[in-house]
Amino acid sequence: MENLKIGVVGSGTMGRGIAQVAATAGHQVVVYDKDPQALQQAHNFVERILHRQAEKGRMTHQQATAILNRIYWADTFNSLSDCQLIIEAIIENLEVKKAVFQQLEALVNSTTILATNTSSLSVTSIAAACQIPQRVIGIHFFNPAPLMKLVEIAPALQTDASIRDQCVAMLHNWGKIVVVTKDTPGFIVNRVARPFYSEALRIYEEGIADIATIDWAMTALGGFRMGPFTLMDFIGNDVNYAVTESTWRAFFHEPRYKPSFTQKRFVEAGWLGRKTGRGYYHYDDNAPAPQPKRDEQLGKCILQRIRTMLINEAADALFWGVASAQDIDLAMTTGVNYPKGLLAWSDELGIQTCVKTMDQLYEEYREDRYRCSPLLRRMARKGEKFFEKQR
Numbered sequence: 047m048e049n050l051k052i053g054v055v056g057s058g059t060m061g062r063g064i065a066q067v068a069a070t071a072g073h074q075v076v077v078y079d080k081d082p083q084a085l086q087q088a089h090n091f092v093e094r095i096l097h098r099q100a101e102k103g104r105m106t107h108q109q110a111t112a113i114l115n116r117i118y119w120a121d122t123f124n125s126l127s128d129c130q131l132i133i134e135a136i137i138e139n140l141e142v143k144k145a146v147f148q149q150l151e152a153l154v155n156s157t158t159i160l161a162t163n164t165s166s167l168s169v170t171s172i173a174a175a176c177q178i179p180q181r182v183i184g185i186h187f188f189n190p191a192p193l194m195k196l197v198e199i200a201p202a203l204q205t206d207a208s209i210r211d212q213c214v215a216m217l218h219n220w221g222k223i224v225v226v227t228k229d230t231p232g233f234i235v236n237r238v239a240r241p242f243y244s245e246a247l248r249i250y251e252e253g254i255a256d257i258a259t260i261d262w263a264m265t266a267l268g269g270f271r272m273g274p275f276t277l278m279d280f281i282g283n284d285v286n287y288a289v290t291e292s293t294w295r296a297f298f299h300e301p302r303y304k305p306s307f308t309q310k311r312f313v314e315a316g317w318l319g320r321k322t323g324r325g326y327y328h329y330d331d332n333a334p335a336p337q338p339k340r341d342e343q344l345g346k347c348i349l350q351r352i353r354t355m356l357i358n359e360a361a362d363a364l365f366w367g368v369a370s371a372q373d374i375d376l377a378m379t380t381g382v383n384y385p386k387g388l389l390a391w392s393d394e395l396g397i398q399t400c401v402k403t404m405d406q407l408y409e410e411y412r413e414d415r416y417r418c419s420p421l422l423r424r425m426a427r428k429g430e431k432f433f434e435k436q437r
Contacts, residue, residue, distance in 0.1 A: 049072075049073070050073055050129075050130040050131050050216075051073065051074045051075075051076070051128060051129045051130055051131075052065075052068040052073045052074070052075045052076070052129060052130075052131050052132070052133070053075075053076045053077075053078065053126040053129030053131070053132035053133070054068070054075060054076070054077045054078070054132070054133050054135060055078050055079075055126070055132060055133070055134040055135060055136060055146060055150070056077075056078075056079060056134065056135040056136040057077050057078075057079035057081075057084050057085050057087075057088035057119070058084070058088075058135065058136075059189060059190070060135040060163055060187060060189060060191060061077060061079070061088070061135040061136075062077065062088040062091055062092055063187065063189065063190050063191030063192055064133055064135055064163065064187055064191050065077045065088075065092065065117050066092050066095070066096070066113070066117075066191070066192050067187070067191050067192050067220060067222075068220070069113045069114070069116040069117045070113050070192070070220075071219065071220040071221070072116075073116065074116050074118070075116055075117045075118065076118045076120055076125050076126055076129055077117060077118070077119050077120065078120050078121070078122075078123060078125060078126050079119075079120075079121060080121060080123075081121070082121045085119040085120075085121060086119075088119065089117075089119050092114065092117065093114055095192070096110035096111075096113055096114055097110050123149065123153065124153065126150065126153060126154065127153050127154060128154075128155075129154065129158060130155075130157070130158055130159065131158065131159045131161065131216075132150055132154065132158060132159070132160055132161065133161045133162075133163055133185055134146055134147070134150075134160070134161065134162045134163060135163040135187075138164060138165065138166065138167060138288075138292075140167050140168070140171060140172070143162060143164065143167065143172050144171070144172055144175035145175075147160055147162075147172055147175055147176055147182065148175055148176065151176050151177055151178065156178060157181070158181070159181050159183065159209055159212070159213070160176065160181055160182045160183075161182070161183050161184065161185040161213070162182070162183075162184050162185070163184075163185060163186055163187055164184060164186065165186055165232075165233070165236055165289070166231055166232050166233075166236055166289060166292050166293060166296065168229060168231075168296075169182065169183065169184035169200050169201070169202040169205075169229045170202040170203040170204065170229050172202070173202035173203070173204045173205065174204070179202065179204035179205075180204050180205060180206040180209065181205075181206065181209055182202055182204065182205060183199065183200070183201055183202065183205050183209055183210060183213055184198070184199065184200030184201070184202070184229065184233075185197060185198075185199060185200075185213060185217070186198040186199075186200060186233060188235075188381055194380075194381070195221075195222055195223045195380050196222070196223050196224075196225065196235070196376075196377060196380040196381040197217050197222045197223070197224050197225075198225055198226075198227050198233045198234060198235065198377065198381075199213055199214055199217070199224055199225070199226045199227070200226075200227050200228070200229050200233050201226070201229065202229055203229065210226070214226065223376065223380050225369060225373035225374075225376055225377045226369065226370075226373060227368055227369045227373070227377075228366075228367060228368045228369065230366070230368055231292070231293050231296035231297055232289075232293045232296075233368075234363065234368060234369050234373065234374055234377040234378075234381070235377050235378065235381040235382055236289055236293065237293065237359065237363060237368070238356065238359045238360050238363055238374065238377070238378060238388065239356075239378070239382055240290065240293060240302070240303055240359065241302070241352060241355035241356050241358075241359050242274050242277075242352060242356060242382075243274050243277075243278055243286060243290065243306075243309075244290065244302075244303070244304070244305075244306060245351060245352045245355045246260050246264070246273075246274035246275065246352060247274075247306040247308050247309060248306070249348060249351065249352075250275075250308065251306065251307075251308055254344075254347075254348070255339070255344060255348055256336070256338075256339070257275045257326050257327070257336065258335075258336040258337060258338040258339075259338040259339045259340075259341075259344070259345070259348070260273060260274065260275065260348055261273020261274065261275050261276050261338065262338035262339075262340065262345065263338075263344070263345035263346075263348040263349050264348070264349060264352065266340075266345070267342070267345045267346060267349050268349045268352075268353060268385065269385035269386075270383075270384065270385060271383050271385075274352070275325075275326040275327070276326075276327070278309070278319065278325065278326065279319030279320055279325035279326050279327055279329075280319060280320055281319070282318050282319050282320075282321055283309055283312045283313050283317065283318045283319050283325055283326075284313050284318050286309065287305060287306075287309045287310060287313050290303065290305045290306075290309070291305045301413060301414040301415040302359070302414070302415050304415065312325065312326070350403060351403070351407070353388075353391070354400050354403040354404060354407075356384075356388050357388045357389070357391060357392045357395075357400050357422075358400065358404055358418060358419050358422060359388075360374050360375075360378070360388035360389055360392075361389065361392070361419040361421045361422045362419040362421065364389065364421060364432075365419055365420060365421035371389050371432050371433065374387070374388070374389060375387025375388060375389050375390055389432040389433065390432065390433055392422070392432065393431040393432050393433055397422055397425050397426045397430070397431065397432075398426045400422055400426075401418055401422050401423055401426040404416060404417070404418035404419075404422070405418060
């Protein structure tokens with residue numbers, strides 16, 4: 047898939063980032079947005095980023111200019127007509143996306159690959175809106191696309207295997223780390239990561255520990271780069287809540303993904319995190335930083351509970367064939383920078399220990415939220431591991 051002309055629909059944060067990645071890989075890129083002002087802002091942003099890279103010595107000014115010159119910013123839809131691959135990166139609304147794909151299909155060649163950057167919507171449903179559904183695929187970049195190495199490839203039920211393989215090879219050539227996921231809500235990362243937020247919120251709501259202490263336990267004792275509340279404030283509580291709620295609905299109200307009233311109230315209050323100056327923490331210059339209770343025993347309990355819930359979710363994703371064990375662990379270490387792959391971590395801790403922790407939680411609460419994955423229980427019984435040590 048060398049020398050392809052790449053189209054990008056949408057010039058927002060994801061669209062402009064994907065355009066920069068494709069142009070850096072040497073492709074001619076057309077970015078379409080119906081809003082000329084949005085296009086100009088995107089152009090200015092990418093230009094600023096590239097020249098900053100040049101000033102830092104990461105590329106020459108000539109290289110930066112060449113990359114920028116490979117991107118054409120278009121406010122006419124017909125500009126996409128001769129692209130061989132088009133990646134849609136617009137609002138997470140299924141009906142809107144379907145309409146865009148139908149418009150694209152009426153415009154482009156029958157061999158053009160049509161991709162969606164959706165993070166949680168059904169790729170199969172988008173493909174079903176098209177006359178040639180087998181050329182539709184999910185290519186989910188992470189934000190910011192130029193910096194984040196991971197890309198999730200999510201073939202629709204209808205996607206031709208050759209299209210999947212072409213996209214995997216192309217993204218490897220772009221220098222990305224690629225994982226292949228089944229088309230299920232949240233794919234790998236947004237599904238498996240849910241307990242990092244939801245269980246932290248649950249521990250807080252129960253009054254077991256305050257926000258700063260939970261974050262301290264996960265960073266100081268667990269090795270995570272950010273605690274769950276710091277990360278939610280960074281992402282935006284509105285964004286994080288919306289993903290949680292959509293995942294919960296998409297899984298037919300599965301208890302493991304049930305949203306938190308605490309987060310809902312924070313969203314209603316407009317306490318969205320860093321972007322509003324207040325979330326779980328205050329972000330004005332004069333606000334004192336809350337101090338955690340550095341109780342190691344309490345911290346270990348918090349870490350064990352959240353980490354085990356994450357491991358259980360990863361095991362369940364493997365149980366249901368969402369992705370391979372290798373891709374699940376790769377996705378979590380590169381997509382959300384977890385200190386270890388969750389399945390490898392369970393091998394290290396002992397799968398029997400993880401099953402015991404899940405059973406203790408279920409015994410305490412009697413909620414389906416805490417049911418142990420059948421795969422974990424089966425492996426514990428057989429004394430198996432996810433990864434056998436290399437000799």
